[in-house]
Amino acid sequence: MKAIVYERSGGSDVLSLIDRPLPTPGVGEVRVKVAFSGVNPTDWKARSGSGLGAGAQQVPNQDGSGVVDAVGEGVAPGRVGERVWIWEAAWQRPDGTAQEYVVLPARQAVPLSDHASLELGASLGIPAMTAHRALTLGEGGPAQLAPGALAGRTVLVAGGAGAVGNAAIQLARWAGAKVITTVSSPAKAKLAEAAGAHHVVDYRAQDATAAIREPAPQGVDLIVEVAPTANRELDLAVLATGGTVAFYADGSGAEVAVPVRDSMIRNLRWLGILVYTIPDAAKRAAVAAIQDAVAAGALRGGEEAGLPWHVHPLARTAEAHDAVQNGAVGKVLIEL
DSSP states (O other): OEEEEBSSOSSGGGOEEEEOOOOOOOTTEEEEEEEEEEOOHHHHHHHHSSOOOTTOOBBOOSEEEEEEEEEOTTSOGGGTTOEEEEOOTTTTSSBOSSBSEEEEEGGGEEEOOTTSOHHHHHHSHHHHHHHHHHHTOSTTOOSSOOTTTTTTOEEEEESTTSHHHHHHHHHHHHTTOEEEEEESSHHHHHHHHHHTOSEEEETTTSOHHHHHHTTOTTOEEEEEESOHHHHHHHHHHHEEEEEEEEEOOOTTOSOOOOOHHHHHHHTOEEEEOOGGGSOHHHHHHHHHHHHHHHHTTOSOOBGGGTBOEEEEEGGGHHHHHHHHHTTOSSEEEEEO
């Protein structure tokens, strides 16, 4: 079978296309014939980060979709032929989804609703699980999203045109929240509107604080934050007492200065998220909620849902990684 691998860290030029033996699923595992591999920022960061052990060979990419074509001992034979979406394939494992077949624990290949496309399946995983985690960290918030779980709450999604932002808008709306989002251009505003945000604020064209406070005069209860360093002042200006900032990226800076006294007086919370290391119960809750939202048609993908797909062939995985690293708007996929 064809696979993309790298044997040392570095730029996208360390990726190579090779032939590998077809893997066999072990106890509790399934083998998936991969249709699409999804690319996330952590995929290129892992590739360019710490070195691999001597003789190690890594297949990149955590997310994907496809069809189960074989199962190991302890897995129901009826799963063969099942359409699935994949999460965390490469987390602490050498086998990501940038290959024609991948073997992984059965629970990490989740049944995909019949009406959902395989492109959507490969777009879930890390972005949707990150969004779910962020949306469940508010004071007194639910452990698992469902219709009505965020009723009466106001959520601000920073960067509503990104993959996590798009999932956060859709999941928050499905759960009953009032959803406000910020974007940096009219084109991105259209994407955020397509995702379902109730209010879209172009922070480069408007007074963002005033525009957010207009539909949320008492402040927002929860911020899903992609750029905590850059947005610190805005977040402080629009948070309600008891509000939470759930941040999941450090592209705007490695550190953010939290005002101690103001945070104390207003009982503000600043919480970081890395989906790979959240509690297992939180992962299970996220997977279940995502599955329900997709089944309900509340979590969608593609241009019409504010998440354009950019599809590359397997042989051009390096270009796909570079596209994500360079800030492609939408979801970058590799078609197998």
